[in-house]
Amino acid sequence: MDADxxxxxxxxxxxxxxxxxxxxxxxxxxxxxxxxxxEEIRGAGVRVPEWRVLACxxxxxxxxxxxxARFALMEQSHLTKxxxxxxxxxxxxxxxxxxxxxxxxxxxxxxxxxxxxxxxKQASAHEERLIRQLGMSDIVQVKSFLSxxxxxxxxxx
Amino acid sequence: MDADxxxxxxxxxxxxxxxxxxxxxxxxxxxxxxxxxxEEIRGAGVRVPEWRVLACxxxxxxxxxxxxARFALMEQSHLTKxxxxxxxxxxxxxxxxxxxxxxxxxxxxxxxxxxxxxxxKQASAHEERLIRQLGMSDIVQVKSFLSxxxxxxxxxx
DNA sequence: TTGTTTTATATGATATCGCATATTATATTT
DNA sequence: AAATATAATATGCGATATCATATAAAACAA
Numbered sequence: 491m492d493a494d495x496x497x498x499x500x501x502x503x504x505x506x507x508x509x510x511x512x513x514x515x516x517x518x519x520x521x522x523x524x525x526x527x528x529e530e531i532r533g534a535g536v537r538v539p540e541w542r543v544l545a546c547x548x549x550x551x552x553x554x555x556x557x558x559a560r561f562a563l564m565e566q567s568h569l570t571k572x573x574x575x576x577x578x579x580x581x582x583x584x585x586x587x588x589x590x591x592x593x594x595x596x597x598x599x600x601x602x603x604x605x606x607x608x609x610x611k612q613a614s615a616h617e618e619r620l621i622r623q624l625g626m627s628d629i630v631q632v633k634s635f636l637s638x639x640x641x642x643x644x645x646x647x
Numbered sequence: 648m649d650a651d652x653x654x655x656x657x658x659x660x661x662x663x664x665x666x667x668x669x670x671x672x673x674x675x676x677x678x679x680x681x682x683x684x685x686e687e688i689r690g691a692g693v694r695v696p697e698w699r700v701l702a703c704x705x706x707x708x709x710x711x712x713x714x715x716a717r718f719a720l721m722e723q724s725h726l727t728k729x730x731x732x733x734x735x736x737x738x739x740x741x742x743x744x745x746x747x748x749x750x751x752x753x754x755x756x757x758x759x760x761x762x763x764x765x766x767x768k769q770a771s772a773h774e775e776r777l778i779r780q781l782g783m784s785d786i787v788q789v790k791s792f793l794s795x796x797x798x799x800x801x802x803x804x
Numbered sequence: 805t806t807g808t809t810t811t812a813t814a815t816g817a818t819a820t821c822g823c824a825t826a827t828t829a830t831a832t833t834t
Numbered sequence: 835a836a837a838t839a840t841a842a843t844a845t846g847c848g849a850t851a852t853c854a855t856a857t858a859a860a861a862c863a864a
Binding site: 694696721722724725728729747748749750 | 820821822823824828829830
């Protein structure tokens with residue numbers, strides 16, 4: 491009977507939901523690719539959340555905490571604590587907003603800017619290697635696809 | 648002098664490294680898209696790592712811990728603890744491998760399989776909505792791109 | 805003004821995560 | 835076989851992340 495056939499091939503990937511699941515593919519690709527660079531980052535004595543903050547501030551210095559947390563892909567309360575540590579290390583400074591004193595704006599220090607610049611260079615170099623290694627001729631399309639996706643998701647809450 | 652010009656446009660995105668950085672685009676897209684579904688998951692009383700384990704086991708039951716950790720995108724020691732909790736909740740069971748008793752294989756319980764099935768259905772529905780919402784006509788290409796990327800990165804260490 | 809609501813950040817308690825290493829089992833070498 | 839090396843999982847601890855809420859400022863309403 492058919493029931494017997496079910497027993498065969500238990501080591502083959504029969505159903506394979508996750509292999510074709512967009513969110514898993516994204517998470518997995520991100521996890522693997524970023525993992526490589528995060529090792530480099532660690533080597534420079536910088537943690538992942540710190541790297542994200544440095545990179546975001548380098549692009550746009552003086553962001554307020556809530557906004558920065560969104561860009562750096564972390565929770566507000568976690569960013570606050572990360573900022574504490576980075577302040578102690580002399581990488582960033584807090585300054586309360588003149589116009590609205592609830593707001594706290596974060597600025598790179600000279601040291602922080604220098605480190606950020608160095609890491610961004612490393613990131614660029616790593617990206618180049620990665621793209622070459624993956625033979626991604628369609629990299630422009632992929633990036634624009636991801637950008638569209640992000641924009642849509644951000645606006646759609 | 649030129650120095651004065653630097654002061655202008657401090658609110659424009661001048662350099663914008665991260666906006667075009669592949670790893671950031673991937674992380675950001677993954678973060679935002681998965682974030683949506685993770686809320687659903689939470690609503691079902693399931694945590695993200697648990698959901699990943701359930702989905703992976705549903706595709707391939709009886710995996711050993713190390714292998715499963717890789718697929719579920721988490722560290723081995725963390726998976727061990729997640730398995731502890733899931734075992735207590737009656738979602739999975741441990742069974743040591745006959746041939747090599749160092750190995751521990753993880754199996755879905757009936758309850759676990761049922762939950763996994765329910766969540767996979769939810770995930771499929773969510774994915775459909777997401778793809779429709781994003782108007783992703785090129786979804787097949789995107790997925791195959793990500794798959795290629797993952798395969799390359801996995802094999803390359 | 806005073807009271808109420810909303811917004812921005814900080815804080816504290818708790819759970820999660822990750823590193824280093826312990827434990828146990830197998831493989832290899834002598 | 836005994837000793838050593840390697841492999842798979844578990845454990846302890848310190849760091850990190852998250853939730854709920856506190857604090858403080860601004861906006862709004864009465």
